[in-house]
Amino acid sequence: MIAIQTRNLTKKFKEKTAVDQLNLSIEQGELFSLLGVNGAGKTTTIKMLSCLSKPTSGDAVLLGDSIAANPMAVKQKINVSPQETAVAPNLTVKENLETIAGLYGSGRKEAAKKTKEMIENFELSEVAKSKAKTLSGGWQRRLSIAMALISSPQILFLDEPTLGLDVLARRGLWNIIERLKGKITIILTTHYLEEAEALSDRIAIMAKGRLKSVGTAKELMLNTHTEKFEDAFIALATESEVS
Amino acid sequence: MKMLAFTARNRKEILRDPLNLAFGIGFPLVLLLLLSAIQTNIPVSLFKIGNLAPGIAVFGLSFISLFSGMLIAKDRSTSFLIRLFASPLSASDFILGYTLPLLPMAVMQSIICFLVAYFLGLSVNINLLLALLVLIPAAILFIAIGLLAGSLLTDKQVGGVCGALLTNLVAWLSGTWFDLNLVGSAFKAAANALPFVHAVEAARAAVAGDYVSIFPHLLWVVAYAVVIFSLAIYVFNKKMRSDAR
Numbered sequence: 001m002i003a004i005q006t007r008n009l010t011k012k013f014k015e016k017t018a019v020d021q022l023n024l025s026i027e028q029g030e031l032f033s034l035l036g037v038n039g040a041g042k043t044t045t046i047k048m049l050s051c052l053s054k055p056t057s058g059d060a061v062l063l064g065d066s067i068a069a070n071p072m073a074v075k076q077k078i079n080v081s082p083q084e085t086a087v088a089p090n091l092t093v094k095e096n097l098e099t100i101a102g103l104y105g106s107g108r109k110e111a112a113k114k115t116k117e118m119i120e121n122f123e124l125s126e127v128a129k130s131k132a133k134t135l136s137g138g139w140q141r142r143l144s145i146a147m148a149l150i151s152s153p154q155i156l157f158l159d160e161p162t163l164g165l166d167v168l169a170r171r172g173l174w175n176i177i178e179r180l181k182g183k184i185t186i187i188l189t190t191h192y193l194e195e196a197e198a199l200s201d202r203i204a205i206m207a208k209g210r211l212k213s214v215g216t217a218k219e220l221m222l223n224t225h226t227e228k229f230e231d232a233f234i235a236l237a238t239e240s241e242v243s
Numbered sequence: 244m245k246m247l248a249f250t251a252r253n254r255k256e257i258l259r260d261p262l263n264l265a266f267g268i269g270f271p272l273v274l275l276l277l278l279s280a281i282q283t284n285i286p287v288s289l290f291k292i293g294n295l296a297p298g299i300a301v302f303g304l305s306f307i308s309l310f311s312g313m314l315i316a317k318d319r320s321t322s323f324l325i326r327l328f329a330s331p332l333s334a335s336d337f338i339l340g341y342t343l344p345l346l347p348m349a350v351m352q353s354i355i356c357f358l359v360a361y362f363l364g365l366s367v368n369i370n371l372l373l374a375l376l377v378l379i380p381a382a383i384l385f386i387a388i389g390l391l392a393g394s395l396l397t398d399k400q401v402g403g404v405c406g407a408l409l410t411n412l413v414a415w416l417s418g419t420w421f422d423l424n425l426v427g428s429a430f431k432a433a434a435n436a437l438p439f440v441h442a443v444e445a446a447r448a449a450v451a452g453d454y455v456s457i458f459p460h461l462l463w464v465v466a467y468a469v470v471i472f473s474l475a476i477y478v479f480n481k482k483m484r485s486d487a488r
Contacts, residue, residue, distance in 0.1 A: 050329045052328050072331055075329060075330060080326060083322060088252055088256060091255055100326070102244060102245065102248020103331070104245070131259075148326075
């Protein structure tokens with residue numbers, strides 16, 4: 001079953017076209033990566049799909065609901081872990097999780113139960129009572145993803161989830177993301193090509209707002225006659241300049 | 244339920260900032276004690292506790308703008324705003340969520356001010372309850388100013404505008420520190436055109452049991468509160484949406 005279907009999804013900022021006629025189809029349970037250099041349109045695409053920004057034209061249907069016609073229904077099914085760490089600094093880890101559960105409609109008891117589950121699943125118990133602002137970058141990212149999952153979303157948007165983390169923290173988050181594969185649909189944006197290659201079922205490469213190619217890492221290498229995924233990415237991301 | 248969760252988060256964020264408590268409660272109380280000490284040594288009718296306490300209560304409320312403005316500006320400057328906008332919170336949930344936690348804080352601030360004033364000689368009667376009610380429109384006005392400032396400015400700018408400029412404006416133009424008749428007609432006209440002196444006069448009238456004098460002053464405050472709050476809601480919705488893009 002299809003989780004996300006975009007139809008000519010377009011976003012313009014005055015003269016600049018940030019996303020141009022994007023047509024994508026993403027299956028339920030898939031881990032789908034959006035790759036591209038800065039300004040390629042990845043974050044704008046995620047903002048439109050998560051109803052943070054209205055498309056200039058076109059539409060996207062997420063699990064049967066249109067982002068243009070019924071954004072509130074879409075919001076109830078999705079959650080986002082934004083590019084920068086997004087936590088309430090003066091709240092503890094536990095309170096941050098309870099707050100997000102509440103924002104998605106959980107009552108006090110249900111929020112407490114879900115929080116307990118998240119603290120166990122994400123191994124956050126040692127910092128559960130610490131204020132979020134006192135945590136290291138790695139712990140904050142881990143909390144940020146737990147906050148995105150506490151509403152039991154069917155679609156999760158992870159925007160640069162490992163940006164700026166050290167190797168150990170990044171690998172820790174990879175493990176968490178891998179555990180989610182198949183259970184929910186995940187849309188991942190990243191600048192780390194090895195991350196996309198290791199985690200993704202399929203990868204879309206965008207450049208200047210346009211979709212250049214979609215496929216598995218192997219398919220993209222095959223299509224571009226390259227042996228390394230990085231070479232395939234460069235070939236596709238710079239295609240318009242070369243041609 | 245969604246709005247209540249947001250309200251609880253905002254209340255905790257504000258109350259856990261020690262600077263908020265120091266400025267919102269501590270600073271006005273220090274002034275109340277200081278000006279009362281001056282009154283003891285050099286009697287000035289303006290600093291009689293029945294005149295001074297309502298003025299300090301309004302001055303204390305001006306810090307509420309700083310609390311609400313800083314919280315909103317900080318949310319705008321971090322990705323936490325994106326998380327909030329991606330959630331199924333409605334526009335009214337946002338406005339109420341940022342406003343409601345501040346109202347009980349404002350009432351508590353005024354209660355603490357009157358409680359300290361009681362120990363300095365203010366008589367406790369039903370009029371103090373009335374004064375607390377009369378101060379509510381002023382509290383809403385200051386919350387609205389914070390909402391507006393937080394929607395338009397960065398957290399540093401909010402600190403300057405609400406923490407320094409607004410509190411000084413309230414101090415100078417409210418008739419709490421000096422008699423406005425002493426500083427010339429232009430200054431007095433400017434003060435009378437703004438709501439702060441009216442908020443103080445309405446609260447003074449309530450404390451004195453001069454019920455007839457409350458309404459004309461309160462009307463100014465209510466009118467300002469309605470206009471600024473409406474403007475704040477409009478700007479908040481417009482600015483926050485554009486920030487999320």
